[in-house]
Amino acid sequence: xxxxxxxxxxxxxxxxxxxxxxxxxxxxxxxxxxxxxxxxxxxxxxxxxxxxxxxxxxxxxxxxxxxxxxxxxxxxxxxxxxxxxxxxxxxxxxxxxxxxxxxxxx
Amino acid sequence: xxxxxxxxxxxxxxxxxxxxxxxxxxxxxxxxxxxxxxxxxxxxxxxxxxxxxxxxxxxxxxxxxxxxxxxxxxxxxxxxxxxxxxxxxxxxxxxxxxxxxxxxxxxxxxxxxxxxxxxxxxxxxxxxxxxxxxxxxxxxxxxxxxxxxxxxxxxxxxxxxxxxxxxxxxxxxxxxxxxxxxxxxxxxxxxxxxxxxxxxxxxxxxxxxxxxxxxxxxxxxxxxxxxxxxxxxxxxxxxxxxxxxxxxxxxxxxxxxxxxxxxxxxxxxxxxxxxxxxxxxxxxxxxxxxxxxxxxxxxxxxxxxxxxxxxxxxxxxxxxxxxxxxxxxxxxxxxxxxxxxxxxxxxxxxxxxxxxxxxxxxxxxxxxxxxxxxxxxxxxxxxxxxxxxxxxxxxxxxxxxxxxxxxxxxxxxxxxxxxxxxxxxxxxxxxxxxxxxxxxxxxxxxxxxxxxxxxxxxxxxxxxxxxxxxxxxxxxxxxxxxxxxxxxxxxxxxxxxxxxxxxxxxxxxxxxxxxxxxxxxxxxxxxxxxxxxxxxxxxxxxxxxxxxxxxxxxxxxxxxxxxxxxxxxxxxxxxxxxxxxxxxxxxxxxxxxxxxxxxxxxxxxxxxxxxxxxxxxxxxxxxxxxxxxxxxxxxxxxxxxxxxxxxxxxxxxxxxxxxxxxxxxxxxxxxxxxxxxxxxxxxxxxxxxxxxxxxxxxxxxxxxxxx
Numbered sequence: 001x002x003x004x005x006x007x008x009x010x011x012x013x014x015x016x017x018x019x020x021x022x023x024x025x026x027x028x029x030x031x032x033x034x035x036x037x038x039x040x041x042x043x044x045x046x047x048x049x050x051x052x053x054x055x056x057x058x059x060x061x062x063x064x065x066x067x068x069x070x071x072x073x074x075x076x077x078x079x080x081x082x083x084x085x086x087x088x089x090x091x092x093x094x095x096x097x098x099x100x101x102x103x104x105x106x
Numbered sequence: 107x108x109x110x111x112x113x114x115x116x117x118x119x120x121x122x123x124x125x126x127x128x129x130x131x132x133x134x135x136x137x138x139x140x141x142x143x144x145x146x147x148x149x150x151x152x153x154x155x156x157x158x159x160x161x162x163x164x165x166x167x168x169x170x171x172x173x174x175x176x177x178x179x180x181x182x183x184x185x186x187x188x189x190x191x192x193x194x195x196x197x198x199x200x201x202x203x204x205x206x207x208x209x210x211x212x213x214x215x216x217x218x219x220x221x222x223x224x225x226x227x228x229x230x231x232x233x234x235x236x237x238x239x240x241x242x243x244x245x246x247x248x249x250x251x252x253x254x255x256x257x258x259x260x261x262x263x264x265x266x267x268x269x270x271x272x273x274x275x276x277x278x279x280x281x282x283x284x285x286x287x288x289x290x291x292x293x294x295x296x297x298x299x300x301x302x303x304x305x306x307x308x309x310x311x312x313x314x315x316x317x318x319x320x321x322x323x324x325x326x327x328x329x330x331x332x333x334x335x336x337x338x339x340x341x342x343x344x345x346x347x348x349x350x351x352x353x354x355x356x357x358x359x360x361x362x363x364x365x366x367x368x369x370x371x372x373x374x375x376x377x378x379x380x381x382x383x384x385x386x387x388x389x390x391x392x393x394x395x396x397x398x399x400x401x402x403x404x405x406x407x408x409x410x411x412x413x414x415x416x417x418x419x420x421x422x423x424x425x426x427x428x429x430x431x432x433x434x435x436x437x438x439x440x441x442x443x444x445x446x447x448x449x450x451x452x453x454x455x456x457x458x459x460x461x462x463x464x465x466x467x468x469x470x471x472x473x474x475x476x477x478x479x480x481x482x483x484x485x486x487x488x489x490x491x492x493x494x495x496x497x498x499x500x501x502x503x504x505x506x507x508x509x510x511x512x513x514x515x516x517x518x519x520x521x522x523x524x525x526x527x528x529x530x531x532x533x534x535x536x537x538x539x540x541x542x543x544x545x546x547x548x549x550x551x552x553x554x555x556x557x558x559x560x561x562x563x564x565x566x567x568x569x570x571x572x573x574x575x576x577x578x579x580x581x582x583x584x585x586x587x588x589x590x591x592x593x594x595x596x597x598x599x600x601x602x603x604x605x606x607x608x609x610x611x612x613x614x615x616x617x618x619x620x621x622x623x624x625x626x627x628x629x630x631x632x633x634x635x636x637x638x639x640x641x642x643x644x645x646x647x648x649x650x651x652x653x654x655x656x657x658x659x660x661x662x663x664x665x666x667x668x669x670x671x672x673x674x675x676x677x678x679x680x681x682x683x684x685x686x687x688x689x690x691x692x693x694x695x696x697x698x699x700x701x702x703x704x705x706x707x708x709x710x711x712x713x714x715x716x717x718x719x720x721x722x723x724x725x726x727x728x729x730x731x732x733x734x735x736x737x738x739x740x741x742x743x744x745x746x747x748x749x750x751x752x753x754x755x756x757x758x759x760x761x762x763x764x765x766x767x768x769x770x771x772x773x774x775x776x777x778x779x780x781x782x783x784x785x786x787x788x789x790x791x792x793x794x795x796x797x798x799x800x801x802x803x804x805x806x807x808x809x810x811x812x813x
Binding site for chain 1: 192193194195252254256290295298355356357360361362365366369372373
């Protein structure tokens with residue numbers, strides 16, 4: 001499945017839509033996008049992952065990277081993650097570092 | 107990225123069939139991610155050439171084989187950087203060419219693809235019981251791992267060893283049973299889900315049976331009678347010393363076992379629970395001359411193994427081969443490995459399986475000053491790690507009390523186990539020996555202090571605590587070895603009936619004996635270790651060597667916690683009791699004097715008459731009093747505690763010492779009483795009427811507190 005990243009900033013909130021499979025071949029694209037958008041000091045970061053069907057270690061690392069770059073004041077939302085993504089976050093202890101929602105704004 | 111661009115070693119110099127590479131860095135050994143590529147480094151003292159073999163994940167055939175050019179070799183080390191590799195999907199190995207002449211100790215075979223001894227993960231059997239294919243070109247495949255885990259503030263806990271209460275467990279067995287109630291059964295994540303249970307029980311350290319990558323199918327066979335598959339279930343046979351077992355990770359199928367294990371450790375540390383690994387450096391999974399060539403055998407046979415003059419394998423481990431631990435190369439690998447686990451995984455300590463092998467010379471004789479044990483003891487990275495030896499091996503070397511310690515090493519105290527078991531079953535002539543064991547075995551650890559000994563009554567080898575009071579004989583038929591395997595000296599007593607029974611008298615006595623055992627363990631100086639499930643009466647139906655069973659013989663049945671609630675409640679209380687009374691956790695031995703001028707010596711011995719212990723051979727009663735003014739060797743304060751152990755089959759009338767004015771004896775534990783009167787919760791102990799006498803029921807433990 002093809003991979004795509006699209007981002008926008010609305011009202012001080014960064015929204016990135018990710019589609020496809022997030023592994024070591026695609027993670028650098030998301031990584032660059034996160035790095036670029038965080039320069040705008042968003043209040044929150046929203047990852048729309050409804051169409052993200054797989055996340056490997058490299059993808060996990062982008063989430064950690066985003067979390068660390070955002071700082072403790074900002075929240076990291078995941079919108080409608082698929083089961084595999086949630087399970088991966090749970091097994092690797094990241095589930096409580098992100099806020100999972102069905103839509104944003106909640 | 108600008109800084110990358112300024113270094114020329116970020117760019118390839120060579121190309122081979124479309125793969126770009128250049129000269130690599132000799133150190134570190136293994137495969138390391140570097141900018142734009144991967145640095146590979148491996149050594150062999152006798153190979154004539156080496157080829158790097160690269161695979162896509164799970165692919166049958168390699169996508170590239172790159173011979174190391176001669177100019178890439180420094181000393182005996184081959185290194186190269188290969189560019190544009192996918193870290194997540196790459197699997198790699200080596201071919202080594204050289205002589206195959208067992209008589210000169212060489213077994214090179216370039217038809218084999220060899221796994222890197224320094225690989226940080228192994229692919230190929232990503233999930234537990236994934237069916238093996240013995241004909242595969244490369245079954246155990248070296249992989250790369252990300253080493254950038256987000257530890258936040260975590261670091262090893264460095265709990266003083268005397269304050270530990272160790273819980274020995276097997277990763278899969280702990281939560282595999284259908285009653286465990288966890289989502290990811292039998293995995294690292296499963297343990298994480300059970301942290302609230304561990305906290306409730308009160309232990310503060312788990313010791314994990316081997317988690318280095320192993321092959322559960324090694325020596326697997328069908329039981330001729332039942333047809334059941336018997337496995338290398340416990341995992342005491344290592345494939346690779348740096349890689350965690352993928353089949354123990356729920357996320358192993360995604361290659362995330364490293365992250366999952368680190369997440370577990372971080373979470374345990376958050377809850378103040380330490381993690382000790384049971385490590386097996388005495389042998390590998392390659393077996394003897396008939397065994398497979400997986401890694402070491404084909405890379406540098408004569409360096410990694412102890413070999414006979416004829417080129418066969420010495421077998422001090424009882425499993426086919428013996429790792430040549432005091433060869434400088436192997437010694438460094440062991441050191442690199444433990445440093446890696448201590449720094450990358452924040453491991454708090456290591457328990458070394460059959461550790462006396464680590465003190466044998468390359469010819470197998472015991473060394474008086476073994477360099478490996480010394481290196482580990484003085485290593486700066488391992489400086490705060492607990493180092494614990496199983497101080498015996500299958501070659502007959504028994505070193506409990508004499509294991510070379512360098513002021514650092516502790517030992518599994520096998521004498522503690524045997525003495526306490528004999529005393530519990532009512533053997534004569536044990537009281538003198540027992541008095542040493544409950545004091546932290548000063549007779550064998552004179553200069554090493556009480557913390558040199560890990561006290562245990564049960565461990566994975568041998569009966570569970572319940573089976574110790576339910577079976578006189580081992581019942582190992584299910585292991586498919588005609589009941590010949592497993593230890594015959596169990597010092598156990600079945601309380602009147604062999605195995606399960608509906609007899610109330612027998613079952614009550616068994617529960618009492620379990621409580622007696624747990625109580626003795628928790629009031630002894632030294633470091634206590636309990637076996638997973640003993641707190642709830644776990645049984646293996648008399649099987650004392652369940653190394654091969656992936657079934658309910660090993661899986662912990664969590665319903666036992668409710669069925670044997672009296673045992674669980676008692677275990678929880680007695681653990682809590684120890685943790686709340688520093689007098690049980692002295693670092694140095696008692697001196698039998700009143701060096702704090704409290705009026706009582708730190709420890710005193712008693713019998714049916716106070717101040718008169720009965721050391722005679724027919725004695726089965728032993729009491730001791732600890733003076734709280736000498737807690738933590740006089741650095742802490744505690745109550746006065748009196749413990750009476752009556753392993754006689756009748757009640758006895760005991761005279762107890764007179765307390766100073768204003769203090770009174772209170773009962774904390776009386777195992778002769780039925781639950782819930784067998785203990786009183788902390789600070790709610792009941793004051794006894796007769797302050798000078800007490801009746802100790804048959805085969806019971808009494809603990810009194812003077813306050």
